Amino acid sequence: xxxxxxxxxALVLPAALFAGVVFLLPVVVLLAQGVHIDGQWTLSAYADFxxxxxxxxxxFRTLRLAALVTVIAAIVGYAAAYATVSLxxxxxxxxxxxxxxxLMISPVARxxxxxxxxxxxxxxxxxxxxxxxxxxxxxxxxxxxxxTIGLLQLFLxxxxxALISALENMPRDAVPAARVLGANWFQVFWKVxxxxxxxxxxxxxxxxxxxxMTAYITPAILGGSKVLMxxxxxxxxxxxxxxxxxxxxxxxxxxxxxFSANFxxxxxxxxxxxx
Amino acid sequence: xxxxxxxxxxxxxxxIFLIGPFIVIVMAGLSSGNNLAFPPPGLxxxxxxxxxxxxxxxxxxAVSMFLAIFGTLAAxxxxxxxxxxxxxxxxxxxxxxxLIVSSPIIVPGIIVGLALLRYFVVPLSLSxxxxxxxxxTALILPYAVRVVSASLNNLRSDIEEAxxxxxxxxxxxxxxxxxxxxxxxxxxxxxxxxxxSFNQVPVSLFLSGPGVRTLPIxxxxxxxTTYDPSVAAxxxxxxxxxxxxxxxxxxxxxxxxxx
Amino acid sequence: MSEHTLLSLNDLSLSYGKNTVVDRxxxxxxxxxxxxxxxxxxxxxxxxxxxxxxLMTPSGGKIVLDGRDITRVPxxxxxxxxxxxSYALFPHLSVFENVAFGLKLKGVRGATLSxxxxxxLRAVGLGGYADRRPADLSGGQQxxxxxxxxxxxxxxxxxxxEPLSNLDARLxxxxxxxxxxxxxxxxxxxxxxxxxxxxxxxxxxxxxxxQDGAIEQLGTPEDIYNRPESAFVADFVGFxxxxxxxxxxxxxxxxxxxxxxxxxxxxxGMAWRPRFVRLGDGAFRGxxxxxxxxxxxxxxxxxxxxxxxxxxVDAGEPAHSLGKELAFDLRVEDAVVLKR
Numbered sequence: 001x002x003x004x005x006x007x008x009x010a011l012v013l014p015a016a017l018f019a020g021v022v023f024l025l026p027v028v029v030l031l032a033q034g035v036h037i038d039g040q041w042t043l044s045a046y047a048d049f050x051x052x053x054x055x056x057x058x059x060f061r062t063l064r065l066a067a068l069v070t071v072i073a074a075i076v077g078y079a080a081a082y083a084t085v086s087l088x089x090x091x092x093x094x095x096x097x098x099x100x101x102x103l104m105i106s107p108v109a110r111x112x113x114x115x116x117x118x119x120x121x122x123x124x125x126x127x128x129x130x131x132x133x134x135x136x137x138x139x140x141x142x143x144x145x146x147x148t149i150g151l152l153q154l155f156l157x158x159x160x161x162a163l164i165s166a167l168e169n170m171p172r173d174a175v176p177a178a179r180v181l182g183a184n185w186f187q188v189f190w191k192v193x194x195x196x197x198x199x200x201x202x203x204x205x206x207x208x209x210x211x212x213m214t215a216y217i218t219p220a221i222l223g224g225s226k227v228l229m230x231x232x233x234x235x236x237x238x239x240x241x242x243x244x245x246x247x248x249x250x251x252x253x254x255x256x257x258x259f260s261a262n263f264x265x266x267x268x269x270x271x272x273x274x275x
Numbered sequence: 276x277x278x279x280x281x282x283x284x285x286x287x288x289x290x291i292f293l294i295g296p297f298i299v300i301v302m303a304g305l306s307s308g309n310n311l312a313f314p315p316p317g318l319x320x321x322x323x324x325x326x327x328x329x330x331x332x333x334x335x336x337a338v339s340m341f342l343a344i345f346g347t348l349a350a351x352x353x354x355x356x357x358x359x360x361x362x363x364x365x366x367x368x369x370x371x372x373x374l375i376v377s378s379p380i381i382v383p384g385i386i387v388g389l390a391l392l393r394y395f396v397v398p399l400s401l402s403x404x405x406x407x408x409x410x411x412t413a414l415i416l417p418y419a420v421r422v423v424s425a426s427l428n429n430l431r432s433d434i435e436e437a438x439x440x441x442x443x444x445x446x447x448x449x450x451x452x453x454x455x456x457x458x459x460x461x462x463x464x465x466x467x468x469x470x471x472s473f474n475q476v477p478v479s480l481f482l483s484g485p486g487v488r489t490l491p492i493x494x495x496x497x498x499x500t501t502y503d504p505s506v507a508a509x510x511x512x513x514x515x516x517x518x519x520x521x522x523x524x525x526x527x528x529x530x531x532x533x534x
Numbered sequence: 535m536s537e538h539t540l541l542s543l544n545d546l547s548l549s550y551g552k553n554t555v556v557d558r559x560x561x562x563x564x565x566x567x568x569x570x571x572x573x574x575x576x577x578x579x580x581x582x583x584x585x586x587x588x589l590m591t592p593s594g595g596k597i598v599l600d601g602r603d604i605t606r607v608p609x610x611x612x613x614x615x616x617x618x619x620s621y622a623l624f625p626h627l628s629v630f631e632n633v634a635f636g637l638k639l640k641g642v643r644g645a646t647l648s649x650x651x652x653x654x655l656r657a658v659g660l661g662g663y664a665d666r667r668p669a670d671l672s673g674g675q676q677x678x679x680x681x682x683x684x685x686x687x688x689x690x691x692x693x694x695x696e697p698l699s700n701l702d703a704r705l706x707x708x709x710x711x712x713x714x715x716x717x718x719x720x721x722x723x724x725x726x727x728x729x730x731x732x733x734x735x736x737x738x739x740x741x742x743x744x745q746d747g748a749i750e751q752l753g754t755p756e757d758i759y760n761r762p763e764s765a766f767v768a769d770f771v772g773f774x775x776x777x778x779x780x781x782x783x784x785x786x787x788x789x790x791x792x793x794x795x796x797x798x799x800x801x802x803g804m805a806w807r808p809r810f811v812r813l814g815d816g817a818f819r820g821x822x823x824x825x826x827x828x829x830x831x832x833x834x835x836x837x838x839x840x841x842x843x844x845x846x847v848d849a850g851e852p853a854h855s856l857g858k859e860l861a862f863d864l865r866v867e868d869a870v871v872l873k874r
Contacts, residue, residue, distance in 0.1 A: 007445070008364035012372050015357035015416065019375050023413045026390035027382055079285035086282060095286075097525070102293050104517040106474040108491045109510030112498065113296030116303050116313045116507065123313050153296060156289070214383035216477040221495065231385050235480065238389060251386040258381055436589055437622035441636030441687060442610045451635075455626040 031255075034248030049249045055233070059253070062230045065144060066212040069151045073159040073208045074201060076152075078189075081163035096164065099157050107154055111221045114150050115141065118222075142226040150218040155211045159204035166200020167193075206261045214254055230254055297514060304508030311504050322508040332509060335493035338407070339473055342489065346411030347419070347468035351461065353412070354419030359449070361420075362427040363435070373420075380417035384477030387414065392481045403487040410478050415468035422467060426460025427453075459528045466524045470517055540565040540600055540723050541586070541691055547594035548581050548747075555581045556747040558595065563691075566721045568714075570738035572728055572758075572770070578747035579727045583693050586725065587616045600690055615689030619696040621680040623668040629655065629679050630664035636687045654686035655679075657716070674705045678712075685716065694726035698733050710737055731771050735759055743767050764874040765803055773805035773870065774844035788841035795866045803872035806864055808833065811845035813854075816863025818843075822854050836860065 034045045049055050084095045102110060117124055118140035125137040140146050170193070178192045194201075219229040228236065234250040237243040299313045304322055306315030326332060357376060360366055379387060388410060396406040430453065438448035454461075479489045488496070490513075498506045541563040548556040556578040563569050571579040584590040586597060588609030597605045604612050624632050633651045642650065655661055658678040668676055677697070684692055697713060698706045714737065717724055728734050734741050735755040743750040743758060743766075751758060751767045762768040765776050777784035779801055783792050794817070797804070813834070820836030820843055832853060836843045845862060854860060 004364070005367060008360045008366045011356040011360035011364070012366055015353040015376050015420070016372050018353055019378060019413060019416060022391065022395060022409050023379050023382075023387065024375060026394035027378075027386060029394040030386065030390040076285065076289055080289040083282045083286035098290060098294065101518065101521075102297065104470055104521045105297060105514040106491055106510065106517070108474075108476065108494050109300055109514050110296055112494075112506060112510055113299045113303075115498075116299055116311055117296070119311075121312065153292060156293065160289070214385075214477075216385050216480065217491075217495070221498075231383065231477070234385060234389075238481070244393065247389060251383075251389070254383050254386065255381075258383065262381060431620060431622065433618045433620055433622040434624055436587075436609075437616070437618060437683075438624070438635065439589075439608075439610050440587055440612075440614065440616050441683070442639040443635075444610060447639070452624055452626075456624075 027251075030244075030248055031252055032248075033244050034252055037245065045245045045249050049246060054228075055246075058228045058230060058233045061144070061227070062213055065148055065151065065229065066209050068148055069155065069212045070159075070205050070209045072148075072152055073156050074205060076156060077159035077163045077204060078193075080160050081167055082193075084160070084164055085167045096161070099160050099164075102153070103157050107217045108221075110153060111150050111218050114146060114153070114222055118146055118149075141222065142224045144223075144227055146222040147219050147227050147229070150222045151212045151215060154215065154218060155208040158207040158211065162200045162204030162207065163197060166197035166203075169200075170196045202264075206264070210258045210261045213257055300507050300514065301511040303504050304511040306504045306507075309503060311502055311507060315504075322504040323512065325505050326509045326512065329497075329505065331493055331497075332490070335488050335490040338404070338487060339490040341404075342407055342411045343469045343472040346408055346472050347415050347465050349408070349412040350415035350419040350468055351423070351464060354416050354464070355423055355461065358420050358423040358427055359453070362424060363432055376420050377417040379413045384414070384475065385480060388478045388481040396482070403482060403484045406482050407479060407487070407489070410482055411472045411475065414475060414478050415472055418467050418471060419464045422464035423457065423460055426457045426463075430456050463524065463528055466520060470520065473513075474517075538564040540567075541725075542598045543582070543586075543595065544598065545595035546582070546585065546592055546597065548578065548585050548590060549593045554593070554747065556585075559747070559749060561742060561749065561752075563723060563725065565723055568717055568724045568726075568737065568739045570726055570728055570734035570741045571744060572731060572734040572741050573744035573750070574729055574770075577744040579729075579742075579744050580695065582744075583616075583695060583725065583727045586691065587614050587693055588612050589616075613687075613690045615684035615687055615692040617677070617680050617684050617692065617694045617697060619700065621668075621676045623676055623679055623683075625668055627668075628664065629660065629666050629668065629671070632668065632679055633683045633686055635683065640687075650686055654682040657685065657719075658682045658712070673700055674709065677701070677709065681713075681716070685720070685722075690723065692722055692724045694724060696728055696730075697726055698737075699728070699730065713737065735771075743770065760870070762805065762870060763872060765805070765872055768803075768805040768870060768872060772807065774808050775806040775811060775864070776803065776872075777805070777840075778803040778872075784840075786841040789839050791840050793864065793866060797866065798871050800873060801871045802874055804864075804866070804869040805872060806869050808844040808846040810868035811843060812863040812865065812868070813845050813847055813860055815861050818862050818864065820860060820862060822856050822858045822860060825854065825856055827853075836862065838862075 035041060035043060037045060050059070080099075084092060084099070087095055116122060119125070120137040120139070122140075124140070125134075128134040129137065174192050174196060175188055178188045183191065213229075214231060215229075216231040216235070219227060219232045220235070223229065223232065225232075225236070230250050230253065234247050237246040237250070302315055303311055303313050305318045305320065306312060306322065307317035307319035308315055354376075357372070361369055361373065366372060391406065391410050391413075395401070395409075396403075401409075434452050434456075435448045438452045439445065443451060474491060475489070476491045476495070479492055483489060483492045494506055494509060539562045543559055543561045546556060546559045546561075547554065559578075559582065571582060573579045581590060585592055588604070588607065592605060595605075596603055599612070599614070624635065627635065630648075630651055633654050634647055637647055637650060652661070652664065655664060658681050660675060660678050660682065663671065663675065663679075668679065671679065677700070694713075698709055701709055710733075713724070716722065726737070735758070738755060740752065740754055741758045742752050745766055751763050753761075758767065759771050762771055762773065765778060768776050775786070777786045779797065780790070782797075783790040784804055809831070818838060818840065820838030822834055823837045823842075824833075824835030826833045827849065830849055831846045832849055832851070834845045834847065834854065836845060843862065
């Protein structure tokens with residue numbers, strides 16, 4: 001550890017100033033637009049925002065879909081992570097590579113695939129009609145279902161990776177020990193695996209939840225104007241009506257959610273003496 | 276064996292769900308038909324070839340490449356000294372600095388783009404290209420700091436002291452001893468920054484104007500008006516590019532160690 | 535200051551922020567001397583060493599090396615070598631390049647460079663290892679590279695941070711011999727830091743025992759081992775039975791007691807090594823609660839009214855079993871008188 005404060009500041013300052021001036025300051029000004037209207041400090045913009053039924057619908061839809069995606073990701077994630085961890089070392093590495101791979105592919109490309117799959121003449125509708133589960137093609141695109149599927153595909157890898165590392169850090173003999181003591185698989189999961197991987201679940205959950213809530217591409221492409229979420233609503237308010245006040249309110253809501261999820265994560269991780 | 280089946284079936288389904296869309300995109304892009312379809316009626320390279328003839332894609336590809344390369348370089352030039360200071364010095368208010376530098380990752384991209392446009396770019400009447408450059412640099416900075424910090428923290432600081440006692444200056448010790456040993460981390464940060472910037476949409480959304488737009492934004496615009504497989508072909512090409520870069524990086528650097 | 539003095543620390547104070555670690559330390563080290571700074575962790579020995587190297591700026595006092603005040607001289611211009619506890623080899627450079635690092639910065643080039651590096655490597659017995667990477671060497675070999683890297687620079691003082699602590703018992707003996715040989719061969723002045731009294735006793739010409747940022751005692755290994763001046767030093771060099779003197783009575787961890795013989799003038803305490811406790815007869819009684827055969831000796835622990843007493847007896851003597859009550863004696867002639 002070196003001592004000179006001047007040197008330290010000289011090294012840190014450019015990055016801090018850049019992020020502060022270019023990024024933090026404009027964001028603060030934007031947020032101020034929502035509480036400082038016509039020279040007055042007021043929360044009226046927030047009251048206005050929530051008084052409109054459309055906005056309320058979008059707000060609750062965003063929360064609901066983000067929560068739904070998180071829950072499904074957790075369930076699927078545990079199953080996939082558990083299977084991955086029980087693979088032999090070499091295939092485990094490859095499997096993790098396959099799971100991470102989609103994260104490197106453009107979200108636009110990944111979302112676009114669902115247009116092909118879920119369209120009226122897409123393979124899923126063709127299959128449904130062919131097996132006789134449906135008489136005519138079902139409309140998937142521009143529904144909450146499509147957005148949920150798209151978001152899940154986008155963020156599931158984050159949950160699986162978080163759970164894999166949590167499962168790997170679990171004491172090796174915990175599960176066999178519980179089995180020997182007479183626990184069935186449900187009890188093993190509930191009483192042993194879940195408590196021991198709680199931290200990983202929280203990390204993965206936070207990433208998936210905030211990711212889903214603040215995603216733009218997926219609701220824009222798969223939801224369109226029929227299934228608006230907060231980000232697409234913000235975009236619409238600004239481009240259609242130049243409504244910066246609503247934009248500021250939405251920005252605050254999104255950031256408040258992101259920060260509280262982040263805060264919660266740090267709090268819990270440090271409370272457990274995390275590394 | 277039955278229990279093994281039930282352990283690995285969900286994993287197989289998950290993989291199909293995660294990787295499947297990628298295969299769909301590739302097949303759709305190689306279609307010989309004129310409409311977006313999976314499975315395609317036949318295979319051909321005609322849409323892949325068409326992608327290269329679409330001028331707006333060529334332009335926006337150049338913009339995206341420029342942003343990804345130079346935005347990442349700028350973020351590293353800002354981020355490496357900051358990471359170094361935070362790992363080797365007692366920086367006054369280190370936690371605050373860390374928070375400021377990593378804030379672009381916490382704030383949703385669309386807000387970054389909007390705020391930057393309204394309260395930085397417009398008042399200073401900056402060009403769109405410069406605005407995008409600044410925004411992408413800010414966006415990549417947290418990744419650069421995180422990855423470089425991690426590799427600095429894995430490097431013992433006494434080798435710098437040893438270099439100094441052998442006659443090196445502080446800067447000399449950094450360039451002769453520290454930098455060569457965190458090369459893997461710096462390259463990984465570059466690749467992560469590059470891929471992040473290249474795939475980025477929300478930050479660029481408000482900042483893209485007519486004439487100057489990034490490739491993903493251009494693709495979204497194109498697919499809203501045209502329902503042919505060229506976007507799928509382009510998406511497949513980009514996916515292979517990303518996978519190729521990451522594969523090479525993993526091979527030579529053990530990239531995933533750093534990310 | 536004597537004319538033989540090479541390095542002197544005058545009223546040296548060191549602190550981290552408001553936390554003073556070393557308080558007005560004075561020490562003179564002669565040319566060609568091998569000095570050990572000995573003490574428990576946190577006593578300020580490592581901080582003192584880092585200050586000599588220039589890796590830490592003193593909050594007060596002076597460091598004079600070879601007649602030149604180096605207190606404000608940056609570490610890269612001090613001509614002080616330091617062998618780190620972790621060796622701090624450059625992982626990206628070969629053994630040759632590691633040793634050549636400092637010489638290159640000095641402007642040494644070409645044949646002179648390779649001659650000096652190879653000579654340095656041969657001097658530590660690593661002649662054939664020039665092209666290896668540090669990671670391919672054993673811990674002992676890495677340490678030799680670190681030693682060679684410092685030696686080729688011809689430092690006025692070589693500092694060593696816990697030089698033997700990372701080695702196993704066999705290598706430790708080997709390295710100890712090596713360090714002594716190198717020191718004699720080059721008439722080198724060495725200062726090494728250790729928390730291990732046996733390391734200090736076996737290697738040093740003089741030992742500086744430190745506690746709480748101050749010198750507790752300074753002397754030859756014989757002085758320190760046989761004539762500790764304080765309870766702290768006595769404890770550090772293995773006097774297990776230590777008593778402080780208050781109002782004519784000795785107090786350890788039990789009742790205070792007086793000895794029949796008169797105590798020396800100016801004594802502040804008395805200490806007995808386990809082997810100077812006489813078992814069998816005497817004015818004291820205790821019960822055997824621990825007994826161990828360790829080769830030449832039998833080590834006993836007695837529970838007594840004046841506290842636990844440790845006693846070592848020649849293994850040839852008849853053994854005592856646990857629970858047995860024994861008489862023992864503590865005599866002034868067998869004790870060390872603590873003056874502080």
